[in-house]
Amino acid sequence: MTERAKVAVLISGRGSNMAALVYAAKAVDCPYEIILVASNDPEAPGLKLAEAEGIETFVHPHKGLKRSEHDQILHEAVTNVGAEYIALAGYMRILSDDFVSKWQDRMLNIHPSLLPKYKGLDTYQRALDADDTHAGCSVHLVTPELDDGPVLAQTAVTIMPDDTADTLADRVLIAEHQLYPAALTKYVSREADPNWILDQVRDRALALEETHERPSFGTPGWRVGSEKTGKYFAYFSRRHFGETGTSVFVKTSGLDEQSALLDADPDLYFAPKFYGKSGWIAIRLDTGRTDWGHVADSLKKSWRMVAPKRLTKMMDIADDF
Known part of the structure; x- marks a missing residue:
C-alpha cells in the first residue's frame, strides 16, 4: 500500500x-x-x-x-x-x-x-x-x-x-x-488517477501560446505552431512506448542536460526508451507528490526550444536583461 x-x-x-x-x-x-x-x-x-x-x-x-x-x-x-x-x-x-x-x-x-x-x-x-x-x-x-x-x-x-x-x-x-x-x-x-493527471498536463500545455494537441502513436502530444508545420514539445505516456507508469516527456537541451537530470533525481526522471537517445526526458507523474509548478516550467522550457522565433523573441530580449 x-x-x-x-x-x-x-x-x-x-x-x-x-x-x-x-x-x-x-x-x-x-x-x-x-x-x-x-x-x-x-x-x-x-x-x-x-x-x-x-x-x-x-x-x-x-x-x-x-x-x-x-x-x-x-x-x-x-x-x-x-x-x-x-x-x-x-x-x-x-x-x-x-x-x-x-x-x-x-x-x-x-x-x-x-x-x-x-x-x-x-x-x-x-x-x-x-x-x-x-x-x-x-x-x-x-x-x-x-x-x-x-x-x-x-x-x-x-x-x-x-x-x-x-x-x-x-x-x-x-x-x-x-x-x-x-x-x-x-x-x-x-x-494516482491517469485521467486526472492527463487533464493537469493538458491544461498547462495548452496554456502556452499557439499550442494544440495532436495524438502521436496513440497517446496525446502537444505541438507549437501551425497545424501543418507545428513541432512537438511534449508527450503524455500512460504505459506507452514500452514504459511503465504515467509520465510526461519534454525536451532538454541535449544528452548532457538529460544525464545531469537523471543523476540529480533518478526517482523523478528517466530516459524514455523511444525518445531518450534524442535528449528527451520523462518526468514521473504518478508518485502522488507531483510538483505541478515544476511540470509547468518544464513544459514551457520545452515549448521554447521548438517554438517559432516570432514567439520567443520577446523572451530572448527579457533574458538579456
Missing part, C-alpha cells in the same frame, strides 16, 4: 463528521489518515473522541486574538504534525484569506445544502421555505468567499411532507457521514 495522505481535521463542536472520517480511515485500503484534530474551543466534545481514538489534538481559543493571529497559530500546529490536507468538520470560525491561500486546493469543507443553493446558515429551513423537493449536502474546496469553492461531491436528500428543520437535519447528517469520507478518499487519490 502506498503512503497514506495525512489529514488534519478542524472542529468546533461534537465532531460527528470528524468521527465519520476517523472511522473510515480505519479501513486498510483507505488512502488517508487523520493525524490531528484541532479546535478553537477547549470544550468541543469531539476532542475527547479524538483522544480516545489515539489521535493527537490541539486547542487554542480564539478569544482575545486577531483572526490572523489565531489562524497563524492554527497553521503552525497543522504544519508541525506534517498534515498535507485540512478537512473542516463543523469548524465555526471564518478563516482568514491568508490562511485559505496557504492551503489552496488542500482544504475541504462539508456544507449542509446542495451548493450553490443556501450558503451560510439555516440551510434546512431555507430549503423548506422555498418548497424545495430536495435538500442535501456538498463537499467543496475552501476559497476565501464563504461556501463558494468548487464542489467535489453532493448527495441529495428528499424532503418529506412532514419535515421540520430538525428532522431534515437528522437525515442530511446521515448523508454527510457517508459523503465526506468518500469525497476525501477520491480527492487525496486524484494524483
Whole structure:
C-alpha cells in the first residue's frame, strides 16, 4: 500500500463528521489518515473522541486574538504534525484569506445544502421555505468567499411532507457521514488517477501560446505552431512506448542536460526508451507528490526550444536583461 495522505481535521463542536472520517480511515485500503484534530474551543466534545481514538489534538481559543493571529497559530500546529490536507468538520470560525491561500486546493469543507443553493446558515429551513423537493449536502474546496469553492461531491436528500428543520437535519447528517469520507478518499487519490493527471498536463500545455494537441502513436502530444508545420514539445505516456507508469516527456537541451537530470533525481526522471537517445526526458507523474509548478516550467522550457522565433523573441530580449 502506498503512503497514506495525512489529514488534519478542524472542529468546533461534537465532531460527528470528524468521527465519520476517523472511522473510515480505519479501513486498510483507505488512502488517508487523520493525524490531528484541532479546535478553537477547549470544550468541543469531539476532542475527547479524538483522544480516545489515539489521535493527537490541539486547542487554542480564539478569544482575545486577531483572526490572523489565531489562524497563524492554527497553521503552525497543522504544519508541525506534517498534515498535507485540512478537512473542516463543523469548524465555526471564518478563516482568514491568508490562511485559505496557504492551503489552496488542500482544504475541504462539508456544507449542509446542495451548493450553490443556501450558503451560510439555516440551510434546512431555507430549503423548506422555498418548497424545495430536495435538500442535501456538498463537499467543496475552501476559497476565501464563504461556501463558494468548487464542489467535489453532493448527495441529495428528499424532503418529506412532514419535515421540520430538525428532522431534515437528522437525515442530511446521515448523508454527510457517508459523503465526506468518500469525497476525501477520491480527492487525496486524484494524483494516482491517469485521467486526472492527463487533464493537469493538458491544461498547462495548452496554456502556452499557439499550442494544440495532436495524438502521436496513440497517446496525446502537444505541438507549437501551425497545424501543418507545428513541432512537438511534449508527450503524455500512460504505459506507452514500452514504459511503465504515467509520465510526461519534454525536451532538454541535449544528452548532457538529460544525464545531469537523471543523476540529480533518478526517482523523478528517466530516459524514455523511444525518445531518450534524442535528449528527451520523462518526468514521473504518478508518485502522488507531483510538483505541478515544476511540470509547468518544464513544459514551457520545452515549448521554447521548438517554438517559432516570432514567439520567443520577446523572451530572448527579457533574458538579456
